[in-house]
Amino acid sequence: MRDFQGYGRDLPAFRWPGNAGLAVSFVMNFEEGAEFSVADGDVRNEGVYEVIDPRAGWDPCIDSHFEYGTRTAWWRIADTFDRFDAPFTLSSCGRAVERSPWLAQDAVARGHEVSAHGYRWQSHADMGMEEEEALILASLAAITQATGQRPVGWHTRSACTPNTRALLVKHGFLYDSDAYNDDTPYVVPVDGRRHLVLPYAFDTNDMQFQHTQRFDTAASFAEYVCDAADWLAREGAHAPRMLSVGLHLRMIGRPARMKALEQILQHLRTKEGVWIATRAQIARHWLAVHGGA
Template structure:
């Protein structure tokens, strides 16, 4: 096998591949952050609540069944409105990362609103009992220079919003840098299945998820890479899709040698090596 994981580094337990399952628990904030008009759109808000009430429990059961620890990015609003959520995630050994407060897109709001998103999100996670988050993931993966500055200033260990490589790398802006655990739309459930009454979207056959994501997994395995998959509990938590996620996870587990890791664990593992290239 040719190691092409960015730093020639073996994964723990000599695993040939590292996989992170990540979940953005946008909840009602996913709608409210898009437009204040959602405050009176009760149906949309109820779809947001499905995320926490139905999607998350299904996900937690699947992860527990396979003893996998995952990364959950929780907007402050979601944490405040579901006080049990952060507590339960932590109790089960999952990572809780920063995902804004009201899920406002950095590129659509002022510098001051970006500061508020950062600080209110941090306060809400702290109030919910979470330790200072190691990871930051911007809403809709849009980073601006102002938000980049904020994640440096607040001392995050890694960012997971950018797409400049398919291996962990150092993302830089204006002379500052941070460990990046990259994402991509093709490894996200939203472009596959997300749909809204306002903008339409896709109703991809659920089995597509296994086809596309297994292809990514197999390529990561060939490269000796880390790869991560991004999901939204209100999207992947629908039963027919969730059955495909179960198939996907069972397939990876059956290989017996995957390092399933939280993103903060991956960051801790790769940072000393990436630092040398910084």
Template sequence: GPPLLFSSPPQDTPSDVPTLAPLSLGSPLADRSPSSSARGTDWMDSRNSSIYGGDSFMGGMRKVTSARDLAGYKGSPPVALWPGGAKVAVQIVLNYEEGGENCLLHGDTQSEHLLSEIIGAAPLQNERHANMESMYDYGSRAGFWRLHKMLLKYGVPVTVFAVGMALERNEDAAAAMQDAGWEIASHGYRWIDYQDVAEETERDHISRCVEIHKKLFGKPPAGIYQGKPNIHTRRLVVEQGCFLYDADSYADDLPYWTFEFGRPHLIVPYSLSENDMRFVTPSGWSHGDQFAQHLMDTLDELLEEGH
């Protein structure tokens, strides 16, 4: 996955735009106050800004002003100044969704059917799915704690994409994430498809996530990965005002800025390729060695490319 190392917007950015300092993987996010005068060092080499000319480059990263940017870095990505001269920064994401999936007990009209060991699972309309519910229960009852123990044992820094309703239903797990020093980003209020959800409902769900984070962790989330967004999601995220970045993009290997909604907004692209969900997809893996080899091959290629 992509890194959680950010730069500040350029010096001529309006004063109400949040500032960012370079961050270490897994460390708490820097001062997120919009009025902060602190300015971090741009993590992209500013010498590369000339390849785009004028003000089309922001803080070393391409400034995107249209709804879709098909040009990107035009085959010449800027040099990422990772700490220690590293060529690649890796973000390890733990998705915490159990308790926020489709279920009649959550007010839904159908059961969950995605990401389970049930081959060919289909949603049950107006019925509960006992096996599906218990598989999701395993994630919060046992799976999370096994991963928590392993990650702490090896000192692996983690970003958690946490569904708001799931956090509400298991505050012990939420406390363990915080005590571990992990970054806890939002994964939406529900683990559902927001494609056809009314804008007012989605806006309310995003606001609920912010309030849940304030209650459980004492601060709003800095990042969000809705996971199953729609074309309005990013605007609603930016309007919320507290998010420094979202990960609802698969468009690049490097972070990039957008200006679609009147202020700088950082995109930290996610990956569904280097992702264990492929254990439950038709063209996925059948055992851990395949997953590990794929991750190593990907890292080797990125190291060879140097970004």
């Protein structure tokens, strides 16, 4: 059943660590190698990217665009976060982790969270329960095997199914991010249990460089994200707020866009009342202090 009211004006009395009013979650999407590619034996290539002349057969152009994320972008992105001592959540497709386990391992060594983003980079819409469960378990196993740490968070590409949350609860996930309807975490009932939702966002997201060209320069993206942080921090003086900043290795990691990430981190590190945290840290703090309410 859809909920159009949410908290309304009755937001919970709650503070983030350090008495912060705003929790900022950087989500680094790691999908490279999990996308559809004829070169990998798939019947089609991934259709979402900056390539304007898609091919039905082997497409080295789009393949190499994805490879840029692991070959080059990861190192400059990870080193930039290190400079600001800022943790992020590496939202990882299981197959991407299988093909580049070193990347997930490096993320863990640097203190970041590795969460699950499906097995392949695909929507789960219209999947049957058995197929979806198999993919959830495959993603969980791939990440656990590579990192030695079991993922506690989940985010489906595009649409989930009516069974997704029940399967996540069944297999012990702490939270999911399959919602875009709030600026504050909330719980939902799932099979007699209360399950935590950490809403995600598509506007404060570097995907807008490619899908809509809403952001045409690093400055425009940085300004937009910083404006969102300023507004939510102001609201956070009275109620707990959360900002998700969605990033992708092959997108934000391009040289002309990296200045945006640097400016955003600089802005947040000089702003009072802001806690930069992984989604697992946010979830655990919420559950520890606020319980399942």
